[in-house]
Amino acid sequence: MKYKIDKQEHYTIVTLEEPTLDSLIAPKLKSELIFLLNEGTRNLILDLSQVTFVDSSGLSAILTGNRLWKETGAYVIAGQLHPSVSKLIEISRLDSVLVLIPTLNEAIDYVMMEEVERELRAE
Numbered sequence: 246m247k248y249k250i251d252k253q254e255h256y257t258i259v260t261l262e263e264p265t266l267d268s269l270i271a272p273k274l275k276s277e278l279i280f281l282l283n284e285g286t287r288n289l290i291l292d293l294s295q296v297t298f299v300d301s302s303g304l305s306a307i308l309t310g311n312r313l314w315k316e317t318g319a320y321v322i323a324g325q326l327h328p329s330v331s332k333l334i335e336i337s338r339l340d341s342v343l344v345l346i347p348t349l350n351e352a353i354d355y356v357m358m359e360e361v362e363r364e365l366r367a368e
Contacts, residue, residue: 294324
C-alpha cells in the first residue's frame, strides 16, 4: 500500500496514494488507522483524492476509521472524490455518517475548529 503520513500537533493526514481501495489495500489501511489511534493521534484526515475506485472492503476500512475516532476526536474524509467513489458513498448513505470535505485546507480548518470546540466544552 502506497500512502503518505503527515503528522502535525493537532491532526494527522493520511494520503492514500493508490487508485483503488479494495480488498487488497483495505486491511493494510485498517491496520495503519489502528496503529495511529494507539499512537495517540487525536484527529485524522483521510485524503482520498487519488482514489478512483472503492469496493465494500474499502468502505469497511473507511468506516473503521470513523468508528475508531468517534469518541476520540475528528475523522474527516478529504479531497475532491472521484465520481465513482462519491456515488458509492452516496448510494451507501454514508454521506450522512461521514464528514466529507472537498479540500485538504478546509479539512484542516474543520479539524482545528472541532479541537477548539472540544476544549471549550471541557472547561
